[in-house]
Amino acid sequence: FKTTAAAGSQYLMLTRITAAFGRDLGLPGGPAEYRAARQIVKEAQKRWAAHVSSCVEEVAKNLVEHTRAVIENVVGKHPGLQTKVVELLHALIRELQTSLVKRKDDLLDRLEGAPDLFTQNDHYLTDSFDRAQKHIRRCLQRTVQTNNLTNEERTNLNALLAKGGQNVEDLYAPDPRDDAIWCMAAADAYHKIAFKRFCDMLPRIVDDALLRSFASRSQDVLMAGLQAFEASNQDLQKWFVEDDSSQQIRQDLEAKVKRQKTGSEMLNKALNSA
Numbered sequence: 001f002k003t004t005a006a007a008g009s010q011y012l013m014l015t016r017i018t019a020a021f022g023r024d025l026g027l028p029g030g031p032a033e034y035r036a037a038r039q040i041v042k043e044a045q046k047r048w049a050a051h052v053s054s055c056v057e058e059v060a061k062n063l064v065e066h067t068r069a070v071i072e073n074v075v076g077k078h079p080g081l082q083t084k085v086v087e088l089l090h091a092l093i094r095e096l097q098t099s100l101v102k103r104k105d106d107l108l109d110r111l112e113g114a115p116d117l118f119t120q121n122d123h124y125l126t127d128s129f130d131r132a133q134k135h136i137r138r139c140l141q142r143t144v145q146t147n148n149l150t151n152e153e154r155t156n157l158n159a160l161l162a163k164g165g166q167n168v169e170d171l172y173a174p175d176p177r178d179d180a181i182w183c184m185a186a187a188d189a190y191h192k193i194a195f196k197r198f199c200d201m202l203p204r205i206v207d208d209a210l211l212r213s214f215a216s217r218s219q220d221v222l223m224a225g226l227q228a229f230e231a232s233n234q235d236l237q238k239w240f241v242e243d244d245s246s247q248q249i250r251q252d253l254e255a256k257v258k259r260q261k262t263g264s265e266m267l268n269k270a271l272n273s274a
Contacts, residue, residue: 014180033183038117040187041194045112052104052202059206060097063214064090081239088225089218100209107205112198119193128189136181137172
Protein backbone atom coordinates (compact mmCIF):
# COMPACT_ATOMS: atom_id res chain seq x y z
CA PHE A 1 0.00 0.00 0.00
CA LYS A 2 1.04 3.55 -0.57
CA THR A 3 0.27 5.94 2.26
CA THR A 4 -2.59 7.64 0.41
CA ALA A 5 -4.13 4.35 -0.63
CA ALA A 6 -3.89 2.99 2.89
CA ALA A 7 -5.50 6.14 4.30
CA GLY A 8 -8.39 5.87 1.85
CA SER A 9 -8.82 2.18 2.59
CA GLN A 10 -8.85 2.68 6.36
CA TYR A 11 -11.61 5.31 5.92
CA LEU A 12 -13.70 2.76 4.06
CA MET A 13 -12.98 0.18 6.76
CA LEU A 14 -14.15 2.58 9.48
CA THR A 15 -17.33 3.27 7.51
CA ARG A 16 -18.08 -0.44 7.24
CA ILE A 17 -17.33 -1.05 10.92
CA THR A 18 -19.47 1.88 12.07
CA ALA A 19 -22.38 0.58 9.98
CA ALA A 20 -22.07 -2.82 11.67
CA PHE A 21 -22.12 -1.54 15.25
CA GLY A 22 -25.26 -2.17 17.27
CA ARG A 23 -26.11 -5.46 15.57
CA ASP A 24 -23.63 -7.70 17.37
CA LEU A 25 -26.32 -9.81 19.03
CA GLY A 26 -28.43 -10.16 15.89
CA LEU A 27 -25.79 -11.53 13.51
CA PRO A 28 -23.23 -14.34 13.76
CA GLY A 29 -19.52 -13.68 13.60
CA GLY A 30 -18.64 -11.64 16.66
CA PRO A 31 -17.60 -7.98 16.77
CA ALA A 32 -18.29 -5.43 14.10
CA GLU A 33 -14.69 -5.43 12.85
CA TYR A 34 -14.87 -9.15 12.18
CA ARG A 35 -18.14 -8.86 10.27
CA ALA A 36 -16.77 -5.97 8.22
CA ALA A 37 -13.71 -8.06 7.29
CA ARG A 38 -15.96 -10.99 6.46
CA GLN A 39 -18.04 -8.81 4.11
CA ILE A 40 -14.89 -7.64 2.32
CA VAL A 41 -13.83 -11.26 1.78
CA LYS A 42 -17.31 -12.19 0.50
CA GLU A 43 -17.22 -9.36 -2.02
CA ALA A 44 -13.83 -10.53 -3.25
CA GLN A 45 -15.06 -14.11 -3.52
CA LYS A 46 -17.90 -13.05 -5.79
CA ARG A 47 -15.30 -12.07 -8.37
CA TRP A 48 -14.00 -15.64 -8.41
CA ALA A 49 -17.17 -16.88 -10.12
CA ALA A 50 -16.39 -15.42 -13.55
CA HIS A 51 -12.93 -16.99 -13.60
CA VAL A 52 -14.32 -20.33 -12.41
CA SER A 53 -16.94 -20.36 -15.18
CA SER A 54 -14.24 -19.52 -17.71
CA CYS A 55 -12.10 -22.40 -16.40
CA VAL A 56 -14.98 -24.91 -16.64
CA GLU A 57 -15.88 -23.80 -20.16
CA GLU A 58 -12.26 -23.97 -21.31
CA VAL A 59 -11.77 -27.50 -19.98
CA ALA A 60 -15.04 -28.68 -21.55
CA LYS A 61 -14.09 -27.04 -24.86
CA ASN A 62 -10.68 -28.72 -24.88
CA LEU A 63 -12.27 -32.08 -24.06
CA VAL A 64 -14.73 -31.69 -26.95
CA GLU A 65 -11.93 -30.83 -29.38
CA HIS A 66 -9.76 -33.71 -28.16
CA THR A 67 -12.55 -36.29 -28.46
CA ARG A 68 -13.46 -35.01 -31.92
CA ALA A 69 -9.84 -35.40 -33.08
CA VAL A 70 -9.53 -38.91 -31.61
CA ILE A 71 -12.83 -40.03 -33.12
CA GLU A 72 -11.83 -38.73 -36.53
CA ASN A 73 -8.51 -40.52 -36.32
CA VAL A 74 -10.05 -43.84 -35.24
CA VAL A 75 -13.32 -44.08 -37.22
CA GLY A 76 -12.98 -41.17 -39.64
CA LYS A 77 -13.36 -43.51 -42.62
CA HIS A 78 -16.86 -44.44 -41.49
CA PRO A 79 -18.93 -41.22 -41.58
CA GLY A 80 -22.07 -42.70 -40.06
CA LEU A 81 -20.23 -44.18 -37.10
CA GLN A 82 -18.15 -41.02 -36.65
CA THR A 83 -21.23 -38.79 -36.54
CA LYS A 84 -23.00 -41.03 -34.03
CA VAL A 85 -19.98 -41.37 -31.72
CA VAL A 86 -19.43 -37.60 -31.75
CA GLU A 87 -23.10 -37.05 -30.92
CA LEU A 88 -23.06 -39.52 -28.02
CA LEU A 89 -19.80 -38.33 -26.43
CA HIS A 90 -20.54 -34.64 -26.80
CA ALA A 91 -23.94 -35.18 -25.17
CA LEU A 92 -22.12 -36.90 -22.29
CA ILE A 93 -19.74 -33.95 -21.98
CA ARG A 94 -22.66 -31.50 -21.82
CA GLU A 95 -24.31 -33.60 -19.10
CA LEU A 96 -21.11 -33.75 -17.06
CA GLN A 97 -20.50 -30.04 -17.56
CA THR A 98 -23.94 -29.28 -16.12
CA SER A 99 -23.13 -31.46 -13.11
CA LEU A 100 -19.76 -29.74 -12.76
CA VAL A 101 -21.38 -26.30 -12.72
CA LYS A 102 -23.60 -27.41 -9.82
CA ARG A 103 -20.57 -28.65 -7.86
CA LYS A 104 -18.72 -25.43 -8.67
CA ASP A 105 -21.65 -23.38 -7.38
CA ASP A 106 -21.75 -25.56 -4.28
CA LEU A 107 -18.06 -24.88 -3.65
CA LEU A 108 -18.52 -21.13 -4.10
CA ASP A 109 -21.79 -20.70 -2.25
CA ARG A 110 -22.02 -23.39 0.42
CA LEU A 111 -18.36 -23.95 1.33
CA GLU A 112 -16.49 -20.73 0.60
CA GLY A 113 -19.69 -18.73 0.99
CA ALA A 114 -20.39 -20.04 4.50
CA PRO A 115 -21.64 -17.47 7.05
CA ASP A 116 -18.39 -17.48 9.04
CA LEU A 117 -14.73 -17.44 8.10
CA PHE A 118 -12.96 -20.69 8.87
CA THR A 119 -9.56 -22.33 8.44
CA GLN A 120 -7.56 -25.10 10.06
CA ASN A 121 -4.33 -23.31 9.08
CA ASP A 122 -4.42 -20.92 12.01
CA HIS A 123 -0.63 -20.54 12.07
CA TYR A 124 -0.60 -19.37 8.43
CA LEU A 125 -3.50 -17.02 9.10
CA THR A 126 -1.82 -15.52 12.16
CA ASP A 127 1.51 -15.06 10.40
CA SER A 128 -0.12 -13.44 7.37
CA PHE A 129 -2.25 -11.21 9.61
CA ASP A 130 0.79 -10.01 11.58
CA ARG A 131 2.75 -9.22 8.43
CA ALA A 132 -0.18 -7.37 6.85
CA GLN A 133 -0.80 -5.33 10.00
CA LYS A 134 2.86 -4.34 10.28
CA HIS A 135 2.90 -3.32 6.62
CA ILE A 136 -0.21 -1.16 7.00
CA ARG A 137 1.15 0.52 10.13
CA ARG A 138 4.42 1.30 8.35
CA CYS A 139 2.46 2.89 5.51
CA LEU A 140 0.51 4.97 8.02
CA GLN A 141 3.72 5.80 9.90
CA ARG A 142 2.41 4.34 13.15
CA THR A 143 5.53 2.30 13.93
CA VAL A 144 8.61 3.28 15.92
CA GLN A 145 10.71 5.73 13.89
CA THR A 146 14.20 4.51 14.70
CA ASN A 147 15.71 7.03 12.27
CA ASN A 148 15.31 9.63 15.00
CA LEU A 149 17.54 7.63 17.34
CA THR A 150 21.31 7.58 17.52
CA ASN A 151 23.20 4.40 16.73
CA GLU A 152 23.77 3.80 20.44
CA GLU A 153 20.09 4.33 21.23
CA ARG A 154 19.03 1.95 18.46
CA THR A 155 21.48 -0.66 19.72
CA ASN A 156 20.21 -0.33 23.28
CA LEU A 157 16.59 -0.45 22.14
CA ASN A 158 17.14 -3.58 20.06
CA ALA A 159 19.01 -5.23 22.92
CA LEU A 160 16.23 -4.51 25.42
CA LEU A 161 13.53 -5.76 23.04
CA ALA A 162 15.53 -8.89 22.22
CA LYS A 163 15.87 -9.58 25.92
CA GLY A 164 12.11 -9.40 26.21
CA GLY A 165 11.63 -11.66 23.16
CA GLN A 166 10.43 -8.90 20.82
CA ASN A 167 11.79 -6.66 18.08
CA VAL A 168 11.26 -3.10 16.92
CA GLU A 169 8.61 -4.08 14.35
CA ASP A 170 6.42 -5.39 17.17
CA LEU A 171 6.16 -1.89 18.65
CA TYR A 172 3.53 0.52 17.41
CA ALA A 173 1.63 3.48 18.75
CA PRO A 174 -2.09 3.15 19.50
CA ASP A 175 -4.14 4.77 16.77
CA PRO A 176 -7.82 5.74 16.46
CA ARG A 177 -7.77 3.77 13.20
CA ASP A 178 -6.79 0.50 14.92
CA ASP A 179 -10.18 -1.06 14.10
CA ALA A 180 -9.72 -0.31 10.41
CA ILE A 181 -6.13 -1.58 10.45
CA TRP A 182 -7.24 -4.81 12.10
CA CYS A 183 -10.07 -5.18 9.58
CA MET A 184 -7.80 -4.64 6.56
CA ALA A 185 -5.16 -7.06 7.87
CA ALA A 186 -7.73 -9.72 8.75
CA ALA A 187 -9.44 -9.50 5.35
CA ASP A 188 -6.11 -9.67 3.52
CA ALA A 189 -4.83 -12.61 5.57
CA TYR A 190 -8.00 -14.68 5.35
CA HIS A 191 -8.46 -14.01 1.62
CA LYS A 192 -4.99 -15.46 0.96
CA ILE A 193 -5.89 -18.63 2.88
CA ALA A 194 -9.32 -19.00 1.28
CA PHE A 195 -8.13 -18.29 -2.26
CA LYS A 196 -5.32 -20.84 -2.03
CA ARG A 197 -7.76 -23.40 -0.63
CA PHE A 198 -10.17 -22.67 -3.47
CA CYS A 199 -7.43 -22.90 -6.12
CA ASP A 200 -6.50 -26.33 -4.75
CA MET A 201 -10.09 -27.59 -4.68
CA LEU A 202 -11.33 -26.39 -8.07
CA PRO A 203 -8.96 -28.48 -10.28
CA ARG A 204 -9.78 -31.56 -8.20
CA ILE A 205 -13.50 -31.00 -8.74
CA VAL A 206 -13.04 -30.41 -12.48
CA ASP A 207 -10.89 -33.54 -12.74
CA ASP A 208 -13.36 -35.69 -10.81
CA ALA A 209 -16.67 -34.37 -12.14
CA LEU A 210 -15.69 -33.93 -15.79
CA LEU A 211 -12.49 -35.69 -16.89
CA ARG A 212 -12.55 -38.84 -14.78
CA SER A 213 -16.31 -39.19 -15.08
CA PHE A 214 -16.02 -38.91 -18.86
CA ALA A 215 -13.30 -41.57 -18.96
CA SER A 216 -15.29 -43.97 -16.78
CA ARG A 217 -18.68 -43.51 -18.50
CA SER A 218 -17.80 -43.05 -22.17
CA GLN A 219 -17.56 -46.77 -22.97
CA ASP A 220 -20.98 -47.57 -21.47
CA VAL A 221 -22.50 -44.57 -23.24
CA LEU A 222 -21.12 -45.73 -26.60
CA MET A 223 -22.20 -49.34 -26.12
CA ALA A 224 -25.72 -48.28 -25.18
CA GLY A 225 -26.02 -45.60 -27.85
CA LEU A 226 -24.78 -47.87 -30.64
CA GLN A 227 -26.82 -50.81 -29.28
CA ALA A 228 -23.75 -53.00 -29.63
CA PHE A 229 -25.39 -56.01 -27.97
CA GLU A 230 -29.02 -55.53 -28.99
CA ALA A 231 -28.78 -54.60 -32.69
CA SER A 232 -28.78 -57.13 -35.50
CA ASN A 233 -25.76 -57.72 -37.71
CA GLN A 234 -27.39 -55.72 -40.49
CA ASP A 235 -27.92 -52.75 -38.16
CA LEU A 236 -24.34 -52.90 -36.94
CA GLN A 237 -22.94 -53.11 -40.47
CA LYS A 238 -24.46 -49.76 -41.37
CA TRP A 239 -22.04 -48.05 -38.96
CA PHE A 240 -19.09 -49.30 -41.00
CA VAL A 241 -20.13 -48.05 -44.44
CA GLU A 242 -17.05 -46.36 -45.90
CA ASP A 243 -17.00 -42.83 -47.20
CA ASP A 244 -16.70 -42.11 -50.93
CA SER A 245 -12.96 -41.51 -50.88
CA SER A 246 -12.30 -44.79 -49.07
CA GLN A 247 -14.53 -46.66 -51.51
CA GLN A 248 -12.70 -45.11 -54.47
CA ILE A 249 -9.33 -46.08 -53.00
CA ARG A 250 -10.57 -49.61 -52.42
CA GLN A 251 -11.89 -49.87 -56.00
CA ASP A 252 -8.60 -48.57 -57.40
CA LEU A 253 -6.66 -51.13 -55.38
CA GLU A 254 -8.94 -53.93 -56.51
CA ALA A 255 -8.51 -52.85 -60.16
CA LYS A 256 -4.71 -52.78 -59.77
CA VAL A 257 -4.71 -56.23 -58.21
CA LYS A 258 -6.87 -57.52 -61.04
CA ARG A 259 -4.52 -56.06 -63.67
CA GLN A 260 -1.52 -57.57 -61.90
CA LYS A 261 -3.15 -60.99 -61.81
CA THR A 262 -4.07 -60.75 -65.50
CA GLY A 263 -0.50 -59.72 -66.40
CA SER A 264 0.94 -62.54 -64.30
CA GLU A 265 -1.30 -65.09 -66.02
CA MET A 266 -0.28 -63.79 -69.46
CA LEU A 267 3.42 -64.07 -68.55
CA ASN A 268 2.96 -67.60 -67.27
CA LYS A 269 1.23 -68.63 -70.52
CA ALA A 270 3.99 -67.07 -72.63
CA LEU A 271 6.70 -68.90 -70.66
CA ASN A 272 4.90 -72.21 -70.86
CA SER A 273 4.42 -71.97 -74.66
CA ALA A 274 8.05 -71.01 -75.31
